Every structure is written in C-alpha cells, then in structure tokens.
Amino acid sequence: MAGQPQRSPGADPTRKRTPWRTYAAVAVGLVAAIIIVQNSQSVEVEILFASTTTPLVFALLIMFGLGALTGWLLPRVRRGRREEKKRD
Secondary structure, three states: OOOOOOOOOOOOOOOOOOOHHHHHHHHHHHHHHHHHHHOOOEEEEEEOOEEEEEEHHHHHHHHHHHHHHHHHHHHHHHHHHHHHHHHO
C-alpha cells in the first residue's frame, strides 16, 4: 500500500510519547523535595520591611512556587507582546 505509512510490528498508534518536559518537571520536583526535607530548621526571613521566623521548608516552598510561576508566566507575556507588535 503506497499511500499508508509503515509501522513497526507491535507499535500502538494511539500511544502518545511522553514529552521531555514532563521528565524535567519530575526531576526538578524530586530535587526540590529532597532539598526541602533536608532543610527543616527555622530561619529568619525578611520581606521588604517585615521580618518573621519560619521553617526553611516553607520559605523554600514559597520561593520554588514563585520561580515556577515566573517560568510559566514569562513566555506568555513575551508571546503576547510579540503578537501585539505583529498587529501594529
């Protein structure tokens, strides 16, 4: 059959490949979890003019969350600016 692509025997055409980003996210999450568990002592955190004592675990979780949010948000902002320039 000339028009149909050839498949290897046993290949499942409905099976999707897992993207590398999924593996990278799992690896980053695992490393972050190990770091958080190893750093459970209390620390003093200063944010602008406020100062508080909190377990390092919570400070690391907040910073990790802010980093993840920034990494997710920045490409969308840049994409929006590029699309805005194209319209002008």
